[in-house]
Amino acid sequence: MSGTERMYLEFLFFAYTAVWVMMFGFLYRMGKRARQLEEEILILEEAFSSETKTPIEPGFHGPSV
C-alpha cells in the first residue's frame, strides 16, 4: 500500500467517524424524545383511568343544603 493510499484511508476513517458521531447524536435525540412521549402517554392514560374511577352513584345529585 502506498503512502497516498494510506492517507486516503485515514481520511475515510475520519469522514466516516464524523458521520457516525452525527448519526449517533440523532439516534440519542430520537431515543430521548420517544422516552418523553412514552412518559406523557402514561400520564394521559392515568388521568383518564382516574377519571373513570370516580364513584358515580345513581340518583346522587351533589351536595344539598
Added chain:
Amino acid sequence: MTRRSQDGWIWGLLPLMGLALFLNFVASPDDRVLGPSQRIFYFHMATATAAGVAFTVTAGASILYLATRNLRFDAFAAASAEIGTVFTSMLLVTGILWGRAAWGVWWTWDPRLTATVILWVVFMAYLMIRGWTESRERRARTAAVLALAAYVDVPIDYMTIRWWKSIHPVVITTHGIHMAPSMVWAMFVSMAAMLGIYAAWMQLRLRLIRVEMGLDRVKQHLKDKLEG
C-alpha cells in the same frame, strides 16, 4: 431502574463503532487480490449477522406470541422484523458493491444472492401485510405464522454456499476462519458494533410501539366516552 438510566448503555456504541471504523480503514491490511475494496466486507458481514439475529428474534417472538397470545411478543416480532429488513437492505447494497469489485458484475443469480433477495422480499411482504388489517389480534396471528414461514429461508440462506455450487466466498468453515488475524478482528468488532446498533434501534422502535399502543387506548377511551 429508571427509564433515563436504561439509555446509558447506548453511549458505549460511540467508541465501539469508532474502533470498528479504525480497524476497517486503518489497522487492517489490503487484500492481496481485491485491494482496499476488501474493506466493504467487514460491514457486509456485520449487517448479515445483525439481520440473522433480528429475524431469529422475530421467529422466537412469533412462537411465543402463538403460545401465549400476549401482544407484547407481537410488538417484539414486528420491531425486529422491521430492523432486520433494514439490515438486509444494507447487506444487499454492500454485497452488490463488493460483487462489482470482486466479480466484475453488479448482480448474478448465485444461490446465496438469490436466497438473500428472497428473504428481503418475504419480510417486506410481512411488513406490508401487518398494515392491512385493523384487528390487532388477527394481525398478530397472521404475522406470526408468516414470520415463521419466512424464517425458513434464514438457515437456507446461511447454508447455500455450503450445499450448492456458489461463487460467494465461504469465510467461516469447520476448519476455521479463512482470513488474516487483523482482518478477523475488524470483522468481529464490526459485528459487535452492528449488533449494538440493532439493540439501540430495537429499544427505540419498541418504545414507539408502546406509544402507539397507548395512543390507541386513549383514542378508544375517548370514543367510548363520546358514544355513551
